Amino acid sequence: MSLEVAANMGATPKAEIPADSPMVIRGMTVSYGQKPVVFSVDMTVAEGSMTAIIGPNGAGKSTLLKAALGIVQPLAGQALVFGKPLQSARHRIAYVPQRASVDWDFPTRVIDVVLMGLYRELGLLRRIRPHHIEKARACLERVGMTDFADRQIGQLSGGQQQRVFLARALAQEADLYLLDEPFAGVDAATEKAIIDVLKSLRSEGKTVVAVHHDLTTVRSYFDRVFLINTRKMAEGTVDDAFTSENLNQTYGGRLATGQIDQLELAAG
Amino acid sequence: MSGEEFVPLSLTPMLIGVLAAVACALPGNFLVLRKQALIGDAISHVVLPGIVVAFLITGVVAAAPMMLGAAGAALVSVVMIEAIRRLGNIEPGAAMGLTFTTLFAAGVLLLEQSDTSSVHLDVEHALYGNLESLIWLDAIGWESLLDPVALAGLPPELGRVVIALLGVCAFLWLFWRPLVLSTFDESFAQAMGIATNRVGVALVMVAALAAVAAFDAVGSIIVIAMFICPPAAARLMTNRLEHQVGWSVVFAVLSAVFGYVFAGYGPLWLGFDNAVSAAGMIATVSGIILAIAACFAPHRHRSGAPAV
Numbered sequence: 001m002s003l004e005v006a007a008n009m010g011a012t013p014k015a016e017i018p019a020d021s022p023m024v025i026r027g028m029t030v031s032y033g034q035k036p037v038v039f040s041v042d043m044t045v046a047e048g049s050m051t052a053i054i055g056p057n058g059a060g061k062s063t064l065l066k067a068a069l070g071i072v073q074p075l076a077g078q079a080l081v082f083g084k085p086l087q088s089a090r091h092r093i094a095y096v097p098q099r100a101s102v103d104w105d106f107p108t109r110v111i112d113v114v115l116m117g118l119y120r121e122l123g124l125l126r127r128i129r130p131h132h133i134e135k136a137r138a139c140l141e142r143v144g145m146t147d148f149a150d151r152q153i154g155q156l157s158g159g160q161q162q163r164v165f166l167a168r169a170l171a172q173e174a175d176l177y178l179l180d181e182p183f184a185g186v187d188a189a190t191e192k193a194i195i196d197v198l199k200s201l202r203s204e205g206k207t208v209v210a211v212h213h214d215l216t217t218v219r220s221y222f223d224r225v226f227l228i229n230t231r232k233m234a235e236g237t238v239d240d241a242f243t244s245e246n247l248n249q250t251y252g253g254r255l256a257t258g259q260i261d262q263l264e265l266a267a268g
Numbered sequence: 269m270s271g272e273e274f275v276p277l278s279l280t281p282m283l284i285g286v287l288a289a290v291a292c293a294l295p296g297n298f299l300v301l302r303k304q305a306l307i308g309d310a311i312s313h314v315v316l317p318g319i320v321v322a323f324l325i326t327g328v329v330a331a332a333p334m335m336l337g338a339a340g341a342a343l344v345s346v347v348m349i350e351a352i353r354r355l356g357n358i359e360p361g362a363a364m365g366l367t368f369t370t371l372f373a374a375g376v377l378l379l380e381q382s383d384t385s386s387v388h389l390d391v392e393h394a395l396y397g398n399l400e401s402l403i404w405l406d407a408i409g410w411e412s413l414l415d416p417v418a419l420a421g422l423p424p425e426l427g428r429v430v431i432a433l434l435g436v437c438a439f440l441w442l443f444w445r446p447l448v449l450s451t452f453d454e455s456f457a458q459a460m461g462i463a464t465n466r467v468g469v470a471l472v473m474v475a476a477l478a479a480v481a482a483f484d485a486v487g488s489i490i491v492i493a494m495f496i497c498p499p500a501a502a503r504l505m506t507n508r509l510e511h512q513v514g515w516s517v518v519f520a521v522l523s524a525v526f527g528y529v530f531a532g533y534g535p536l537w538l539g540f541d542n543a544v545s546a547a548g549m550i551a552t553v554s555g556i557i558l559a560i561a562a563c564f565a566p567h568r569h570r571s572g573a574p575a576v
Contacts, residue, residue, distance in 0.1 A: 066455065069458070069459045070458065070459075071455045071458045071459060087461070090459070090460065090461045093459065095455075095456060095459035097453060097455045097456050097459075101453070101454075101455060102452060102453045103301075103452070106301065106451075106452045106509075107301075107503060107506065107507050107508055107509045107511075107512050108448075108452065108507075108508065108509055109507070109508060112508075113452075116448075116449055116452070116453070116456070119445060119449060119460055119462075120460060120461075122445065123445075124442060124443065124444075124445060124446070125442070152507035152508075154507075168456075178459075
C-alpha cells in the first residue's frame with residue numbers, strides 16, 4: 001500500500017460540506033455570561049447569493065456574524081471560509097460593522113476611513129500611493145460619496161456614514177461581504193444606493209450576507225433567508241423558508257398576524 | 269541670560285521637561301481618543317510603590333532597579349484594573365480609580381515605614397518631581413555642549429527620557445495603522461485579523477514607559493496633565509489625527525518651556541521672592557493652553573456621533 005493511499009484512508013471524510021461554499025458554520029455556540037446567545041447554530045451560505053439573517057432583537061444575529069469572524073470567542077463551533085479556516089481566508093471577507101459601534105467624532109476624513117479597507121494590502125509601513133487613493137475614490141463613487149471625500153466623518157448624516165462604511169468594505173475587494181444591519185436608521189436614498197451596490201456585487205458573483213430587521217423588504221432585496229432565535233429556526237430560499245409558519249416560530253408570536261398577512265400578500 | 273548661567277542651571281531641566289512632556293503627549297493622543305486617559309494617571313501613581321519596592325529589595329537608589337520596579341508596578345496595575353473590571357463587573361473608570369489610589373496609598377505607607385531618610389527618596393519628590401535639581405554642573409557655557417568631559421556629567425535623567433521618547437516614537441511609527449484602526453473601529457480591526465487586545469496592552473506599556481521616564485522630571489501627580497492636556501487641546505485644533513498629533517507636540521513643548529520660565533521668573537516679575545515648582549507651573553500652563561483652545565480653537569464645535 002502506498003503512503004498516499006494510507007493517508008487517504010486515515011483522512012476523515014469531507015462529509016456533506018460543500019468545499020466551495022463562501023461560509024460554512026458548524027455548531028456555533030456563544031454565550032455572554034451564563035446565557036447562551038447563539039446555540040449550536042449551523043449555517044451554509046450559498047455562493048453568489050444574498051442572504052438575510054432575520055430574527056427578533058437579542059436573537060443572536062450580530063453575534064453569529066461576530067463569532068464567525070472571530071470578533072467574539074465562541075464556546076464551541078467553527079466557521080470555514082471558502083473551505084479554509086478563518087485565519088487563512090480573512091482577505092476574502094469584507095465586514096461592515098454596525099454604524100453605531102464607532103465614535104464618529106474620531107478625527108479622520110471620509111477618504112481615510114475608506115483607505116482603512118486597504119490595510120491588508122498596505123500592511124504596517126507601506127506608503128499610500130496615488131493608485132491607492134484612486135481605488136478609495138472609486139469605491140466612494142460607487143456609493144455616491146465622491147464629493148464628501150475630504151469631510152470629517154462626524155459631519156455626515158447617518159445614511160452617509162453607512163455609505164462610507166460600505167465603501168470601506170468595497171475597498172477590501174473581497175468575495176464574501178458580511179454586513180451588520182446596513183439599513184438601520186438610514187434615509188430612503190441611502191437604502192436604495194446600498195441595495196443597488198449589493199445587487200451589483202451579486203451580479204459580479206460575490207456573496208452577500210446581511211443582518212436585516214425590516215421584514216417587508218426581505219422579498220425584494222434578498223434571495224435567501226436565515227431565521228435565528230438563539231437556535232437556527234430555518235434556512236433556505238426566500239420562497240421556501242420565509243414562510244408565516246417559520247416567522248411565527250422565530251418571533252415566538254411577537255409578530256401580529258396582520259404583519260404576517262402583509263408579508264404573504266407581498267409574496268403574491 | 270548668559271550662556272554661563274543658562275547652560276548649567278536651566279538648559280538640562282528645560283530639555284528634560286520638554287522631552288518628558290512630548291513623550292507623554294504622544295501616546296496621550298490615543299489614550300484620550302480611546303477614553304482611557306485615566307490609565308495614564310493610574311500608571312503614574314503606581315510608579316511610586318514600584319520604586320519603593322525596588323529600593324527595599326536592592327537597598328540602593330539606582331536607575332535600573334527603580335525603572336524595573338516602576339515598570340513591574342505598571343504591569344501589576346494594568347492586570348489589576350482588568351481583573352477588577354471583569355470580576356467585580358465595575359466600569360473601567362472606577363476600576364482605574366480604585367487601583368491607582370490603593371497602590372499609591374500603599375506606596376506612601378511603605379515609604380513612611382521604610383528607612384529612606386538617608387536617601388533622596390521622599391513623598392514630596394514623588395509627587396512634584398525635582399526638575400529644578402536636574403542641573404548640569406560640569407557645564408560652563410554653550411561651549412560645554414562640544415566638550416566630552418562636560419557632556420559626561422549630564423544628568424542621567426536626560427538619557428532616560430531621551431530613550432523613552434525614542435521608544436514612544438518608534439512604537440507609534442511602526443504600529444500607527446493598527447493603532448488607528450483598533451482605536452476607531454475595534455470590530456472591523458478584529459475582522460481584519462488585528463490582535464486589538466495586544467495593541468491596547470502595547471499602548472498602555474508604552475504609556476507606562478513614558479510615565480516612568482517623566483516621573484523623575486515632573487513627579488507622579490503632574491504626569492497626567494501631560495497625557496491629557498496637550499492632546500485634548502490639539503483635538504480642538506484639527507479634524508485629522510496626523511495633524512492632531514503634531515499639534516499635541518507643539519502644545520507639550522510650549523507648556524514645558526513656558527512653564528519652566530514662568531516658574532523661575534514669574535514670581536519675581538510679580539514681586540515675590542521665591543520661584544515656584546516648575547512641574548506645577550508646566551501642568552498649569554498646559555491647562556491654560558487647553559482652556560484657550562476650548563474658547564478659540566477652530567474645531568471646538570463638533571457634531572459628534574449622531575443619535576442612533
